Amino acid sequence: MGRKIIHIITRLDKGGSADIVLKLSEELKKRGYDIGILSGLTTDPVTDIDGFTKKTGIKIEFIPYLQRNINPLRDIQAFFYLFKFLMREKPLIAHLHTSKAGFIGRIAAKLAGVKCIVYTTHGHIFYGYFRGLKTRLFINMERLASFFCDAITTLTEKEKGEFRNLKIAKEGKIVPVPNGLDIGPFSEAKKGTMRRELGIDDETVLIGWIGRFEPVKGPDIFLAVCKKLHDIFDDGVMAVMAGDGILLEDMIRERDMLGLNKFLLLLGYRNDIISLLADIDILVLTSLNEGFGMVILEAMAAGKPVVAHNVGGVAELIVDNVTGYMVKRGDIDAIVSHVNYLIKNRDRYDSLSVNAYNMAIKYSLSEMVNRFEGVYNSVLAVKTK
Numbered sequence: 203m204g205r206k207i208i209h210i211i212t213r214l215d216k217g218g219s220a221d222i223v224l225k226l227s228e229e230l231k232k233r234g235y236d237i238g239i240l241s242g243l244t245t246d247p248v249t250d251i252d253g254f255t256k257k258t259g260i261k262i263e264f265i266p267y268l269q270r271n272i273n274p275l276r277d278i279q280a281f282f283y284l285f286k287f288l289m290r291e292k293p294l295i296a297h298l299h300t301s302k303a304g305f306i307g308r309i310a311a312k313l314a315g316v317k318c319i320v321y322t323t324h325g326h327i328f329y330g331y332f333r334g335l336k337t338r339l340f341i342n343m344e345r346l347a348s349f350f351c352d353a354i355t356t357l358t359e360k361e362k363g364e365f366r367n368l369k370i371a372k373e374g375k376i377v378p379v380p381n382g383l384d385i386g387p388f389s390e391a392k393k394g395t396m397r398r399e400l401g402i403d404d405e406t407v408l409i410g411w412i413g414r415f416e417p418v419k420g421p422d423i424f425l426a427v428c429k430k431l432h433d434i435f436d437d438g439v440m441a442v443m444a445g446d447g448i449l450l451e452d453m454i455r456e457r458d459m460l461g462l463n464k465f466l467l468l469l470g471y472r473n474d475i476i477s478l479l480a481d482i483d484i485l486v487l488t489s490l491n492e493g494f495g496m497v498i499l500e501a502m503a504a505g506k507p508v509v510a511h512n513v514g515g516v517a518e519l520i521v522d523n524v525t526g527y528m529v530k531r532g533d534i535d536a537i538v539s540h541v542n543y544l545i546k547n548r549d550r551y552d553s554l555s556v557n558a559y560n561m562a563i564k565y566s567l568s569e570m571v572n573r574f575e576g577v578y579n580s581v582l583a584v585k586t587k
Contacts, residue, residue: 206236207578208291210284210307211299212270214241214262216471217414218496219324220248222381222570223299228258229571240287242268242280242303263287270302281306288314295578298351300324301340305347312350318581319351320574322379323361325493325514344370352581355379355574357494358515377577380518381494382570385563388503391480400442400467402481407439407545410482410506412475412497413489415447420488420511422449423534425456425466427486430538432465439465439545444478446471479504483551484544490531492516502526502562507554509540519565525558 209227214220223239231237239262251262267279288296288311295318296311298304304321311319348354348371355377356362362376370376394404402408409431413419421443428441443453443466450468457466472478475497479485485501487510492498494515498508502525510516512528520526529536544551 205295206238206291206293207295207297208238208240208288208293209297209299210240210303212242212268212301212303214239214244214248214251215246216248218381218494219300221496222324224249224254225382225384225567226571226574227260229567230574231258231260233571233575238291238293239263240265240284242266242270268303268306277302277306281310284310285314288316294318294582295320297322297574301344305343308347308350317585318578320353320355320577320581321347321351322355323357323365323493325357325361325491341368341370344368348375351375352585353377353577355577357381358518360515360518361493377573379570379573379577380565381496381499382565382567383496383499383503383562384567385503387476388479388500388562389505389559391476391504393480395477396474396481400469402440405438407484408482409439409441409541410478410485410501411441411443411445411488412478412485413445413487415445415449415453417449418490419445419447420490420532421453422456423488423532423537424486425453425460425462426534427488427537427541428457428462428466429460430534431541432462434538434542435545441466442469442478442482443467444469444472444475475500476504479506482506484509484541486537486541487511487516488537489513489516495519498526499562499565502558505555505559507544507551507558509537509544519561521557521561525554525561 209223211223227237227239237260242265255261265280265283267276267283284307296316298307298321308319308321354371354375357380359378362378365376366373411424415421454468479501485506485508492514498519501508508520508526510528511531513531520528522528527540
């Protein structure tokens, strides 16, 4: 087996960052690397862990001390666990993912003598998640931790610029590596499976929303969009929301109070996103902050136009009025206007659909892995001079 890489992530719960870590690990293993994955406290894993290990041969270990929230005692315990683990395993490369694992793990890896230390942000936390003093604390923590790694990878050029402007690290240490996707399953998916399950005919225009039911994802904004669309269209249009989270029960109550229980279906968490995207016509993304927007890329791979807030790295995927539409954060009327226009103008819809797919194919999984390999090799080349 080739060079050893240990991937360390705060948690492997359902979400884009966990999925990317598993896909990256699997592809690197195919390229001859010796791969291990270490995760913090995980309650709702993104995949069947035992099944993943059986399929790939990659062992996943969990650290109960490593958790997302700040807890000084647990964080110290996690640090010593990681330090001892890395001293024992002696990887050539430690690749840290997400902020908590990134902070503790970078320091532990440096003190353990790991030769190449890379940190991937998976989207920043400087707005949309926290405010005031807490945000400043995270910025200062990122500045400190940057001294303990060799490279920081961001999802977009915009995020790199924000890291540079906030003086997180010197520009030469920050490298944009966009997420990658296996396009085939999305572009080749059979249509109709989910519609038949839900009793929705093929002629109904279906508007989709996919994400975690948390404030930063703006599910309440999509609910307001649905209310306006319901007022415009007597029939022939429906909406679905897929996902779970702390706001799900609130959303169910509010939907029913608005009389939208037939117009808007709340599907809960789905593990068949490929089928869901095959059957929706338009994706609406209402996130208040989005580092990259993996679901945007997935929708575009399925040939679906996206209407989204112009936040974070969204503008690197959506070319306004070419592959979809971007609106100001919270502009419900603008979202409704664009969706309404696409419903009523089939030629324009078809044009955006083709353009969206052509944009998606530029973000392949293999290209993402190539970029990460390039980062590793660049660091190691400097270290071996």
